Amino acid sequence: MTLAVIINVETKYVSSLALLSAVRHINLPVLLIDCESQDGSFNWFCSLQRKHPFRLITAPRRPHGAALDWIFQTVEADGIIRETLAAGASFMHRLVLNDFPQIPAIGRLLWHRFRIPGLRQIRLRSLDSFRCEYEGHKPSYVFFDTGAQIIKC
Numbered sequence: 001m002t003l004a005v006i007i008n009v010e011t012k013y014v015s016s017l018a019l020l021s022a023v024r025h026i027n028l029p030v031l032l033i034d035c036e037s038q039d040g041s042f043n044w045f046c047s048l049q050r051k052h053p054f055r056l057i058t059a060p061r062r063p064h065g066a067a068l069d070w071i072f073q074t075v076e077a078d079g080i081i082r083e084t085l086a087a088g089a090s091f092m093h094r095l096v097l098n099d100f101p102q103i104p105a106i107g108r109l110l111w112h113r114f115r116i117p118g119l120r121q122i123r124l125r126s127l128d129s130f131r132c133e134y135e136g137h138k139p140s141y142v143f144f145d146t147g148a149q150i151i152k153c
Helices: 012-025 041-049 064-074 079-086 104-115 148-152
Strands: 004-008 030-035 055-059 094-097 141-144
Touching: 004 012, 004 064, 012 030, 012 041, 030 041, 041 055, 064 079, 094 104
Parallel strands: 004 030, 030 055
Antiparallel strands: 094 141
């Protein structure tokens, strides 16, 4: 089942606009998730439920990627996304140290060179044979933004 999901974290007016727009303009059920708001949001949305059809639940406040993981594991979601999450992927952002991925301790030591201004620009090509390839490149590190690891899978 496809549904529209709106996450509220103390932004009840902005979330209300998104909610009312979704209810009015798309032909999908709408789920609003209130994440520990302290601004009266939950009661506000309860009052809106009397006039508009949507489902309202509460959830703990989490970083964005962790909230997406929770939503897709808890709310009825696409089977492929659930399988991908069950296999260990995540919507969370993460940093992959790629200089020597076979031995993470060495990779962490090599990562420290990026803290030294003169060493940041030096590319250690001799490590290319150890690095994993990402989209045709062998970078020293890869930063997966929110959801990027899911798309990669």
